[in-house]
Amino acid sequence: xxxxxxxxxxQLSEVGHTFVFGLSDGRVIDGRRGGNxxxxxxxxxxPNCEAIETGNRVFIHAITDIERGKELxxxxxxxxxxxxxxxxxxxxxxxxGAPACRQSMLGGSTPL
Ligand SMILES: [Zn+2]
Numbered sequence: 001x002x003x004x005x006x007x008x009x010x011q012l013s014e015v016g017h018t019f020v021f022g023l024s025d026g027r028v029i030d031g032r033r034g035g036n037x038x039x040x041x042x043x044x045x046x047p048n049c050e051a052i053e054t055g056n057r058v059f060i061h062a063i064t065d066i067e068r069g070k071e072l073x074x075x076x077x078x079x080x081x082x083x084x085x086x087x088x089x090x091x092x093x094x095x096x097g098a099p100a101c102r103q104s105m106l107g108g109s110t111p112l
Contacts, residue, residue, distance in 0.1 A: 021051065021058050022079070029058060043105045044073035046098035077107030 021029040041049065041060065048064045049072050060074065073096075080088055084106065092105040 021053075023053055023058075041072050041074050043076040043094060044096040044098060045075060045094060045101045046096070047073040047075045049074050075107060076105045078105050080106065 023029065048062060048066050048070070049060050050063050051058050051074055052061050060072070066072070078092060080092075089104065089106075094101055094103055094105050
């Protein structure tokens with residue numbers, strides 16, 4: 001099992017805000033192909049869900065109690081290829097409002 005944070009989502013810079021899930025073995029799940037319900041998950045620095053990789057699938061697990069009708073969030077922990085420029089920092093700025101907001105949807109080992 002690999003958490004979303006360790007499995008770092010990767011961004012395809014050529015097509016803007018299309019994301020792929022990076023799996024622990026190097027394969028990816030491309031959000032452009034067929035789509036899936038994960039596209040409804042927004043980013044928060046203090047999320048109420050996390051993505052867990054099990055075999056060939058990624059499951060979204062609640063990590064807090066979530067009331068019916070509340071929005072679901074995960075920490076995107078985005079990784080981008082190449083240099084992290086000011087434009088990229090701006091493009092992926094976070095305004096989630098959490099006390100521990102790190103001001104960015106980038107994460108993992110990506111230098112901010
Ligand atoms: Zn935030």
